[in-house]
Amino acid sequence: MELLEGEREEIVSEVGNITEKYQPEREKLLPVLQEVQGRLGYLPVLAMEKIAEFLRIPTIDVYGMATFYNQFRLNPPGDHQIKVCMGTACYMVGGQIAMDSFERRLEIQEGETTPDRKFSLERVACVGCCTLAPVVVVDDIVEGHVTPTRVDGLLLAYDGEGRVPAESARQVEAGQQDEQQSEQEGEGEQHS
Amino acid sequence: MSGSSPEKRYEQLKAEAKEKVGSTADKTVVWVGTATCGKAAGAITVREAFKKEIQQRGLEAQVREVGCMGHCYAEPLIIISKPGFPSISYGFVDEGLVKLLVDNYLVNDDPCYEYALVALEPNDYFPTFSDFPRGVYENKTILGLCGFIDPEEIDEYIAENGYAALARVLEMKPEETLELIKRANLRGRGGAGFPAGRKWEVARENPEKEKYVICNADEGDPGAFMDRSILESNPHQVLEGMIICAYVLGAASGYLYIRSEYPQAVRRVRRAIEQAREKGLLGKSIMGSSFDFDLEIFQGSGAFVCGESSALISSMEGKMGMPRERPPRLSESGFRGKPTVLNNVKTFCYVPMIINNGVEWFTEIGTPESPGTAVFALVGKINHSGLVEVPMGTSLNQLVYDVGEGLPKDKAFKAVQIGGPSGGCLPESALDLPIDFDSLQEAGAIMGSGGLVVLDEDDCMVAIARYFLEFTQKESCGKCTFCRLGTKHMLNTLRKITTGQEDELATLDVLQELAEDVKAGSLCNLGGTAPNPILTTLRYFKDEYEAHILEKRCPALMCKELIAYYIEPKKCSKLCNACVGSCPTEAIYTRDDGLKAIDQEKCVKCDNCMKACPPEYLAVVKLSPPSLVEEREGKKK
The missing domain is CATH 3.40.30.10 (Glutaredoxin)
Known part of the structure; x- marks a missing residue:
């Protein structure tokens, strides 16, 4: 995906700020990648090049790590991240049906972002709310029992001003400012 | 206070904690x-x-x-x-x-x-x-405090006798503690059931000075959340077990390898480590003894194969998580090439309990070969899903019907999927099987890390096998040819069967053979167990495979390509439009006679109309094979 204006500079400076804190050791590669993604939301090629430079390893090694582990994404996330749970319990009661519905409506495949960067769609292994299956997590809000009609409703609700549907104001992490700070490393991409 | 013994120090800690709590x-x-x-x-x-x-x-x-x-x-x-x-x-x-x-x-x-x-x-x-069946069968040991103490407050754990075992261990010789763990026959709860004591002994006897203790909390099975729950509910129990292990080995540093998908667990463990340091339970001269040990968190990045110990180590070293050949075992050469003990979250949890309550207490629970309890994440088509802890040797029957209170909506039981992607599906006839490491292995499944999914008559066993294969195929690290290509080929075969593109019954023999080859030809347990879902479903549910291939029929009405939705004219009320409104692709139309019908070309089989049709009509049905629709419509005309 093309970088937007100003993104280049942002990437270089963010990566610089993060690598500064680490020793240039191979063991630090995974934590650095996690932190960079936590900051930028994804791993742009430029960031991977900068990390490779810092650790004095070939860029392909960084790319190899970024593609081996499910946590990392190479595309920028959308304004709203839709994660469809594909744990066993969800799959059995129609997780795939929910995924199909999103793909059909957004006209993208799983793992992609809409061209206007409004929505990104991905599958997650298990969010651990098996009793609400099938589950979809939009941003940090867990939606249970998602049928295709609900998919349409969700998209409609988020498409306008990003307004959250009233009935589902179930913030997973609502109002926990003190916790948010320590969470930043894992933020952005909590579910692979 | 310096110079006082760990036990004296502990008494003081506990008194303070009790006062506060x-x-x-x-x-x-x-x-x-x-x-x-x-x-x-x-x-x-x-x-x-x-x-x-x-x-x-x-x-x-x-x-x-x-x-x-x-x-x-x-x-x-x-x-x-x-x-x-x-x-x-x-x-x-x-x-x-x-x-x-x-x-x-x-x-x-x-x-x-x-x-x-x-x-x-x-x-x-x-x-x-204890007045409910579940309470009678359950025996909460390591889950005992989960949900009843504040996980972010170390004093609550200490007030409940937490860290007492550590204080006692510090007063004993390390080999005495090792002897206790060995006598208790504590088997690793990560799935394979290797005796923890033997692992510890090998690492302890190694002359190398630098040693590591690592806790494997890379719980990657879809549908399993035992480790997450323990870390979020009682993290100190895990820390205490790790510190005791480190004391036995003489290790100075340890790591908790936690999935980054578990931000809350990471946060609570981080807090627990900080609090333990403040109390002098981690860091330099723990509880006034000469023993130094500290812990760090390493966040995994979502690779299922990293649950395999050598792959986990490799990812900690900044490489792709690929397993290596063993021996040498990790207890001889692990993290940074040093002796390393790697145990599951639950294994460490048992350690303080064994020290506190004695070896006999532990061996009296469960069976002689698999002492202690088993923790399961009980999910799927079951009334009381959740996290349960039962003694080893409890039968599956008791687990499903007494602890889980049976299946919802009076549906017929079909199978339990036990052990996640590495486990297998066991049919009704296996319900009397006792749950322990060895019996499950004989039946073709494994204990695994403890995911247990109950399946009913609406679940297609071929689709289940395909689901797990999709998972393992994606997660295969690609090192061994059999695992990399074998899983892919098996998945393709299953896809063909579930979409009705397979006509030859002989394919099943090829599938069986390939599954056995993948098992034999893979280095690590991912490949070694990936064919289990196929092998067990072939063994117990071959008739379903045959129906898919020969009749193009999915007996459970689940495989999308082999079913069609149909509105029964006899049941349809002409006046209701629920189904029409629910259809996302406008496939449902009103016929000239006022009844509703589905345009099969447009239908995406989303199940919406079936849900929308009011319970007094229930006119929408699933038919398999799809050709039945034409038959019925033909008759109508």
């Missing part, structure tokens, strides 16, 4: 379960509602957080402790119930028993856990 004993406390599962069900809303209501009424009650009690089906869960009453747990709490409880119970003295789930202490008014 005890000071709330005469106050009313509302405990809200806020593990990830509780939060997803709305625990935060409930917590805030309680705070608001209590503040508005100027009550003195406290609102505090606990972890997971294991009764996931009833989330969000709360416990109210009010002096003069037994502690009572309420399930399915929403804002309305919060108001009701505050008005009737906190302000007045009516505990609203009609909404109560269970009482925690024996009393004259309401049943406790």
Whole structure:
């Protein structure tokens, strides 16, 4: 995906700020990648090049790590991240049906972002709310029992001003400012 | 205070903790379960509602957080402790119930028993856990405190005798502790069941000075959340086990390898480590002894194969998580090439309990070969899903029907999928099987890390096998040819079968053979167990495979390509338009005679119309094979 204006500079400076804190050791590669993604939301090629430079390893090694582990994404996330749970319990009661519905409506495949960067769609292994299956997590809000009609409703609700549907104001992490700070490393991409 | 023995120091710690915790004993406390599962069900809303209501009424009650009690089906869960009453747990709490409880119970003295789930202490008014079948079969040891203490407050753990085992161990010789663990025959709870004592011994005897203790919390099975729940509900128990292990080995540093998908677990463990350091339970000269040990968190990045020990080490070293050949075992050459003990979260949890309660206490639970308990995440088509802990040797039957209270909607039981992607599907005939490491292996499944999914008549076994294969195929690291290509080929075969593109019955023999080859030709357990879902479904449910291939029929009406939705004219009410409105692709139309019908070309089989059709009609049905639709429509004309 093309970088937007100003993104280049942002990437270089963010990566610089993060690598500064680490020793240039191979063991630090995974934590650095996690932190960079936590900051930028994804791993742009430029960031991977900068990390490779810092650790004095070939860029392909960084790319190899970024593609081996499910946590990392190479595309920028959308304004709203839709994660469809594909744990066993969800799959059995129609997780795939929910995924199909999103793909059909957004006209993208799983793992992609809409061209206007409004929505990104991905599958997650298990969010651990098996009793609400099938589950979809939009941003940090867990939606249970998602049928295709609900998919349409969700998209409609988020498409306008990003307004959250009233009935589902179930913030997973609502109002926990003190916790948010320590969470930043894992933020952005909590579910692979 | 310096110079005093660890046990003396501990007494002081405990006295302080008891004083701090005890000071709330005469106050009313509302405990809200806020593990990830509780939060997803709305625990935060409930917590805030309680705070608001209590503040508005100027009550003195406290609102505090606990972890997971294991009764996931009833989330969000709360416990109210009010002096003069037994502690009572309420399930399915929403804002309305919060108001009701505050008005009737906190302000007045009516505990609203009609909404109560269970009482925690024996009393004259309401049943406790042991009055329900689940309570009779369950034996909570390592889950004992989960959901009943504040995981972010070390004093609560200490007040419940936490870290007492550590103090005792520090007074003993390391080999004495090792002897206890060996005698207890504690087997690793990561799935394979390797004796922890033997692992520790090998690492201990190694002359190398630098050694490591690592806790494997890279719980990657879809549908399993035992480790997450323990880390979120009682992290100190894990830390204590690790510190004891480090003392036995003489290790100076250790790591907790936690999935980064578990942000809440990471946060709570981080806090636990900080608190343990403040109390002198981690760091330099622990409890005044000459033993130094510290812990760090390493966040995994979501690769299932990293649950395999050598792959986990490799990812910690900044490489792709690929397993290597063993021997040398990790206990000889592990992290940074040094002797390393790697155990599962639950394995470490048992350690302080064995020290505190004695070896006999542990070996009396469970079976001689597999002593102790087994923790399962009981999910799927079951009434009381959740986290359960039963003694090893409990039968699957008891687990499904007594602990889990059977299947919902009177559906017929078909199978249990046990052990996740590496496990297998066991049919009804296997329900009498005792749960222990060895019996399950004989039946073709494995204990695994403890995911247990109950399947009913609506679940297609071929589709289940395909689902797990999709998972393992994607997660195969690609090192061994058989695993990399074999899983792919098996998956393709299953896809062909489930979409009706396979006509040859002989394919099943090829599939069987390939599955056995993949098992034999893979280095690590991912490849070694990936074919299990196929092998067990072929063994117990071959008729379903045959129906897919020969009749192009999915007996469970699940495989999308082999079913069609059909509206039965006899049942359809001409006046209702529910199905038409529910269809996302406008495939449903009104016929000239007013009845509804589905345009099969447009139908995406989303199941919406079937759900939308009002219960008094239930006119939408699934047919398999799809050709039945033409037959029926043909007759009609």
